[in-house]
Amino acid sequence: MARGLHAAIAASGMAAFSAGYACDLRHAHIATPAAKVVSPLWAGPAFSGTWFAPERSGEGISLQILDNGTALALWFTYPPAGAAGQQAWIYAQDGRVEGDRVVFDAAITTRGPRFGAGFDAASLQIIPWGTIVLRFTDCNTADLTYAGPTAWGSGGRRLTRLTAYAELECDGKKKLTSSGTRAIEGLKQRTALWFDPAHNGEGWVNEELPDGRTQFFWYTYDASGEQAWVLGVSPTSGDHLSIADMYRPVGTRFGSGFDPNAVQRSDWGRVDLDFSSCNAGELRYQSSVAAFGSGTLRPTRVTKVAGTSCVDTVPAVPTNGTWTTAARMPTAQSEVATTTLGGMSYVAGGFGDPQAFHRFDAAANSWRTLAQVPGGRDHPLAAAVGGDILFAGGYSQGVGDQVTPGWRYSIASDRWAAEPELPSPAASSAVQLNGFAYFGTISGAVYQYNPRTKTSRLLARPYTLSRDHSQLVAFQGELWMIGGRGGSPLVETGRVAIFDPASETWRDGPLLNVARAGFAAATTETLLIVAGGESLGSQPFRTIRSMEGIGAGGPSWTVLPEAPNGVHGVPGAIHGNAFYLMGGSGIAATAANTSEVQVYRW
CATH class of the missing domain: 2.120.10.80 (Kelch-type beta propeller)
Known part of the structure; x- marks a missing residue:
């Protein structure tokens, strides 16, 4: 995926954790795993999803286990005390799956481009950040340790699963035929990271949830070139997503300066997304914030999450060869x-x-x-x-x-x-x-x-x-x-x-x-x-x-x-x-x- 910044960024998933949405989605799907036929614990497809610490509602980590055996993560959070900007995300790619651990050796942050029609990927700055390690104790619990630059510090905490992805749940597939095959209704999975090639450096994470909703994140920049992110939930999945209420969480700082009670869910606007295929679509946005404005973009799929499949048309078995x-x-x-x-x-x-x-x-x-x-x-x-x-x-x-x-x-x-x-x-x-x-x-x-x-x-x-x-x-x-x-x-x-x-x-x-x-x-x-x-x-x-x-x-x-x-x-x-x-x-x-x-x- 050598697509400029998206060799690093568009290959990851984003998770947004506003105080309001953490409460809303916390119980979206926490499944009890079926009896497994294998041990010891290895991190696999079901570990993809959004993870957070309940006592720190307002930040968290989105993890994607990819189909090439590596992992991608985005820690969606806030800048440290004294830093510019109101939001931050820490990106990590090429995660090594080592049994029950996923290890990221070279996480980064970014800055530079401005949101909207003036977006300039050439202004992007990639800033080395540090290391992130997730050690899973089961399908719904993980321990996070991290070490960042001096301003960010180091530490660790226990994480809980916030969301699972549809048809990648800990307790098995739900959309099956009577013979046990995956039903065609479950083979239209667009859970992935998406970006517009003309806007290399920003993009979207589309997360189809087990209850039929879709959690949607836009990772981007503000008018000053600092990192920004907005999120919302579509009541449905499928070919069309309509998210009437996108929000931008702001108000707190990273690490010891984090205060969940200070997180403010600021109204941002709406997003409509029409998928034309498994790998392309058209996105229209209209922000209520003047600095973000309105426009149209054309998302293209970047990642394939392990265990997902997307079939554009029902295939025919070739009987006339x-x-x-x-x-x-x-x-x-x-x-x-x-x-x-x-x-x-x-x-x-x-x-x-x-x-x-x-x-x-x-x-x-x-x-x-x-x-x-x-x-x-x-x-x-x-x-x-x-x-x-x-x-x-x-x-x-x-x-x-x-x-x-x-x-x-x-x-x-x-x-x-x-x-x-x-x-x-x-x-x-x-x-x-x-x-x-x-x-x-x-x-x-x-x-x-x-x-x-x-x-x-x-x-x-x-x-x-x-x-x-x-x-x-x-x-x-x-x-x-x-x-x-x-x-x-x-x-x-x-x-x-x-x-x-x-x-x-x-x-x-x-x-x-x-x-x-x-x-x-x-x-x-x-x-x-x-x-x-x-x-x-x-x-x-x-x-x-x-x-x-x-x-x-x-x-x-x-x-x-x-x-x-x-x-x-x-x-x-x-x-x-x-x-x-x-x-x-x-x-x-x-x-x-x-x-x-x-x-x-x-």
Whole structure:
């Protein structure tokens, strides 16, 4: 988000805490968490929201846990004694999520531009401030410590949640279909920070609340170039927000000079906002304060809060596509690790060449051979996180390093580095979600791995059903554990379990039309497709040709045209309007590998 100031500021959330609004919103939603399936406590999507100390009503902190695994915070407060201006906000970005802590090492304040038509981003001054640390004791309570410049001082206090974001609540999703999928009504989330590119340096935070209201903040500057902020609440969420009463809290000072009884809620005016899409809108304001005036601005979305999803139109599952082929793989392989990043898919290890590592460029329809995996494995797992690929687990093929659990591959340098902290799962799949890598296991439990701190924790399985040769994917801000097999004798399942990272709980999802294991799965923002696999639950063993898909907001799987050839142990990917089955084995329970790439285009 290298957008001038908005590389720092528009990537954060703002929270306003006037005395009046703190009373109004304090009980908007303080939920009791459902029984979690994971420990220890890690700060996740549900920790996004506004936080304050009840005895200091009139200031507080807005926190956004973002989809890249970092955090952003804005402490919305007042200047220290003797400083210019009537309001202040302290901005912190690139927060490190370290278990139950979020650490900001380089918070800032700003000054310079003037509000309105004369707004000049070139006059912006960014002023280093200090450090902010939030340590959470549960989903609704945190301890704040800070260290600022001499005038601001240092200290700490206990914070309480003021608001949660709709569909990111501690106790789980509310807008669900009868089958357990997220309903389309809950997939229009515009909770984010917004700014007008022509006014880089000021912006808005739109917070959709669980009760249907929207809390709205405008962070900006006054006529002297000092920081200013106004806030209001729309009685509704959705495509149009009308906030008739925006207020500007003033009257007190930061730190030991703070007096909640001195906070004055000064009338400011009204704001109307019409969203034209998930990422753009038009804002009209009319202030009752002459220095602010009236005007029109065009907000553009800047941030994506972890766990949120916004779908402009209800997606259609592509039932009328046709099958064709693409460039063959360099090596006939099956039971590989696979991951996709951008327009590239990566295939590593497996039967056929356990140290092979190849990259498929969908746009060029070509393959490239990359640096060998240091240790040959079949049934390994891989996930792309940032600019790296994490390769973990699998079963030994006896070549190369068979001691190290996993490695980190740098896409930029084409080099592998040992990462012994990685878990050692096998015969499932891995995926990136919200900046973390998740590794499925044959038991049905899932490892969550933080690639920045190189730590992991185990998400307990949702039920006793084993998940050998299952697929774990990220879809609509959640994890889907799909299919697989278990028991004695082995039996395939069509069950789907969905993990909500906000509530850290599992729920049942829609049953597959065909029970399967060892199949391919791939997702986009709005589409999930599974295809192929094998059935070992009855004689004769067989490969599976069938394919099915589900769209965002849909309650059930739709049957799609069968693949020309049934394969198992096969990686899958979606690039553009095409689903790829890459290699695999054409005989059930056997590594009869192929290099053929089957493509379903629509």
